Amino acid sequence: MEHLDLARWQFAITTVYHYFFVPVTIGLSFMVASFETQWLRKRNPQMLRLAKFFGKLFTINFALGLATGLVQEFQFGMNWSAYSRFVGDIFGAPLAIEALLAFFLESTFLGLWIFGWGRIPERLHAACMWIVHAGTLLSAYFILAANSFMQNPVGYRNNPVTGRAELTDFWAVLTNKVQLATFPHTILAAYMTGAAFVLGICLWHVHRRSVPQDQSMYRKGAKFGAWMLLLSGLGVAVSGDFAGKIMTEVQPMKMASAEALYNTQAGAPFSILTVSSLDGQHEKVAITVPKLLSFLGTGDFNGTVHGINQLEAQYKHKYATDPHTRAQTYVPTLPLTYWSFRVMIGLGTAAAAIGAASLWTLRRRDSEPARSRWWPWAAISVVLLPIFANSFGWIFTEAGRQPWLVFGLFTTQSGVSPGVSGAEVATSLTIFTALYAVLAVIEVKLTLRYVRAGAQELEEPSAGADDDADDKLAFAY
Amino acid sequence: MELTTVWFVLIGILWAGYFVLEGFDFGVGMLFPVLGRGADRERRRRVLLNTIGPTWDGNEVWLVTAAGATFAAFPEWYATLFSGFYLILLVILVALILRVLAFDYRGKRDDPSWRKRWDAAIVFGSVVPAFAWGLVFTNMIHGLPINSQGVYTGGLLTLLNPLALLGGLTTLALFLLHGSIFVALKTDGTIRREARHVATRVGVVAAVLAIALLVVLNLQTGNDISWICFVAAVIALVVGLVFNVRGREGWAFSGTFVAIGLTVAALFTMLFPDVMPSTSNAAWSLTTDNASSSHLTLAIMSWVALLFTPIVVLYQGWAYWIFRRRISTDQIPPATEPRLASEQVVH
Numbered sequence: 086m087e088h089l090d091l092a093r094w095q096f097a098i099t100t101v102y103h104y105f106f107v108p109v110t111i112g113l114s115f116m117v118a119s120f121e122t123q124w125l126r127k128r129n130p131q132m133l134r135l136a137k138f139f140g141k142l143f144t145i146n147f148a149l150g151l152a153t154g155l156v157q158e159f160q161f162g163m164n165w166s167a168y169s170r171f172v173g174d175i176f177g178a179p180l181a182i183e184a185l186l187a188f189f190l191e192s193t194f195l196g197l198w199i200f201g202w203g204r205i206p207e208r209l210h211a212a213c214m215w216i217v218h219a220g221t222l223l224s225a226y227f228i229l230a231a232n233s234f235m236q237n238p239v240g241y242r243n244n245p246v247t248g249r250a251e252l253t254d255f256w257a258v259l260t261n262k263v264q265l266a267t268f269p270h271t272i273l274a275a276y277m278t279g280a281a282f283v284l285g286i287c288l289w290h291v292h293r294r295s296v297p298q299d300q301s302m303y304r305k306g307a308k309f310g311a312w313m314l315l316l317s318g319l320g321v322a323v324s325g326d327f328a329g330k331i332m333t334e335v336q337p338m339k340m341a342s343a344e345a346l347y348n349t350q351a352g353a354p355f356s357i358l359t360v361s362s363l364d365g366q367h368e369k370v371a372i373t374v375p376k377l378l379s380f381l382g383t384g385d386f387n388g389t390v391h392g393i394n395q396l397e398a399q400y401k402h403k404y405a406t407d408p409h410t411r412a413q414t415y416v417p418t419l420p421l422t423y424w425s426f427r428v429m430i431g432l433g434t435a436a437a438a439i440g441a442a443s444l445w446t447l448r449r450r451d452s453e454p455a456r457s458r459w460w461p462w463a464a465i466s467v468v469l470l471p472i473f474a475n476s477f478g479w480i481f482t483e484a485g486r487q488p489w490l491v492f493g494l495f496t497t498q499s500g501v502s503p504g505v506s507g508a509e510v511a512t513s514l515t516i517f518t519a520l521y522a523v524l525a526v527i528e529v530k531l532t533l534r535y536v537r538a539g540a541q542e543l544e545e546p547s548a549g550a551d552d553d554a555d556d557k558l559a560f561a562y
Numbered sequence: 563m564e565l566t567t568v569w570f571v572l573i574g575i576l577w578a579g580y581f582v583l584e585g586f587d588f589g590v591g592m593l594f595p596v597l598g599r600g601a602d603r604e605r606r607r608r609v610l611l612n613t614i615g616p617t618w619d620g621n622e623v624w625l626v627t628a629a630g631a632t633f634a635a636f637p638e639w640y641a642t643l644f645s646g647f648y649l650i651l652l653v654i655l656v657a658l659i660l661r662v663l664a665f666d667y668r669g670k671r672d673d674p675s676w677r678k679r680w681d682a683a684i685v686f687g688s689v690v691p692a693f694a695w696g697l698v699f700t701n702m703i704h705g706l707p708i709n710s711q712g713v714y715t716g717g718l719l720t721l722l723n724p725l726a727l728l729g730g731l732t733t734l735a736l737f738l739l740h741g742s743i744f745v746a747l748k749t750d751g752t753i754r755r756e757a758r759h760v761a762t763r764v765g766v767v768a769a770v771l772a773i774a775l776l777v778v779l780n781l782q783t784g785n786d787i788s789w790i791c792f793v794a795a796v797i798a799l800v801v802g803l804v805f806n807v808r809g810r811e812g813w814a815f816s817g818t819f820v821a822i823g824l825t826v827a828a829l830f831t832m833l834f835p836d837v838m839p840s841t842s843n844a845a846w847s848l849t850t851d852n853a854s855s856s857h858l859t860l861a862i863m864s865w866v867a868l869l870f871t872p873i874v875v876l877y878q879g880w881a882y883w884i885f886r887r888r889i890s891t892d893q894i895p896p897a898t899e900p901r902l903a904s905e906q907v908v909h
Binding site for chain 1: 608611612615616617620622625627629631632633634635638641642643644645646651652655656660662663665666667670711712713715855856858859863866867871874877881884885889893895899900901902
């Protein structure tokens, strides 16, 4: 394989992997903080147990997200140094600000939360998790602003002297219209993920009835998770619709490739499923909804949606002269964009459906939990569905932008590090893939061990506990 | 002062912050086989781990910020540095990944073989970056074969030259010393006394290595200010060691803290106004001028840094204050692992 392909595979593997943990971190920090706050308000010890239980699971997940996050920051320079030189003036600032504003908050206050039980006042302790959550939101905002620049470059100019893109308006970068749709869409998808994580695990314990006296606790947790899942799912659909319209406007090729729409059409149908030859030219089975694509993309059932063939011809003419923008084809890998877009929507919808079904089953306080065999499968899949929906959403977003790194400005093939050899990239690709695989096994096994054990009983404060120097630490590694 | 100079200084401060903070974390990790021995080894290891438990993560963010600020303020520097040191940074990343997980996962199961593996990861994850960062910085100060496009043209062996290896040993010894004194400051009981003894022995080696490295580098590219920083660093180190022998751990820690900070200051002063000197042709060196971002980016970043850096330092300092108490083996709770309520032992 070429150096370029290896570097792309490395970015894909490390980024998709890292993003398994990101939405869980964002969503679960919200859920844990909510449980702790509910405990403070009503003093129901069940809420404290849930906060501690999901807090432990949160830290297991957070550690791997943190560890793999460093690779994300380093590999722009390691594998994509030409890209770093070209956009560093714009792209570097959000990364630095993310570290300064968000990562310090998250790391410091998570340390206080983990080790602070019994050592800092209760309200302050709960506030620490809210601050961690605020940190995750800030972090998401800045990194998404950087990504939105790649989808729709704004607030810059091309400097012919330095041969790079330079910032002219930072506010425009932060309020990029792609960003304004992507941020709520991404955050709400993360809330779905955290809520589904809580719902699935609580459902599983309700079903197992391993500890009869804890049934009411897990039912409360499951209900809260299900409501959050449905509410955020609704938000994901609305913001996704908004994002789709902006995508049709600023990246028409991505929308065309999501639908495999070959020719420009007014009143274009929305394809739900197509089975065809891989090049997409010969449809065998197709299920379509008339005029829906035009409505989704433009807000008008008879609106015009641009097709792949017309856009390709237009781009080939427009971008042929500059070596940074010249490409063999401007069409993304169609099966990948077409299917990742559908799988994203399908998995997200399935998760929301399980949420609704769970609420129905748990609707009465005394209702007997369903004994049917689908229940444990629903519990397990509802945890995984939103995580993979997130992955496919990003695969669609990034693969659909190809062949560009920065749309209309800079192709992926111009971005690789000129001084790094294919052998070096192959080495790092192999090492990261092997290491990540081993760590995934360890992480999942550890998570399952903690999930199975369930929420632990609260420890009785030991007799005569005061600020004695010989006191045992409330929490220790 | 020009904004490019301001950002050069700020990036120096961020790296200094990283090394004075994560430096002792590395030292604590390296001390696992040294101080975590004997009949009580498990509790002693947990004492070591818990001295940095609540704060190591915040320390590592200084690295993320230093790298991000380099990207933002000097994209050319970031691009050349990170692609040039490709394999070294790969090793650092693997080590740091393992170390993060080891810190967090080690205590999550009550199983000796589980702990043993993570202990190995902690030692590996501490020794390797402590050495490798010295290697990276020495090469960066000394200069590397860089072509007219700012692309590194050497190989891995170019980076493993004797001077760079001396640099690696120097940071390794300095961080081990810094970590020993930190352990003496944060613990109580026999481990505290033993940490002081280790510090005294390591301190002499670290001082000799640091003096050798900084004298050689100063003779190559030094100036008045870098010589002054060097002398002040040596004084701080010696004062720290004297306080350590006298059992004044707070002052000893301040000594190594300032010594490491001044060492970074000396290195950055030697580097200025270059950021990546080219040994192929001096005209191809990356400088604060030709590697920097536009004025607007630097101005925005300056405001952000001016507003938020003091806040970060305040709350991070507050977190250290909350967890200021010394830890001894008596305070370590028994190892636990969650159990299903029906399986929990009824007392």
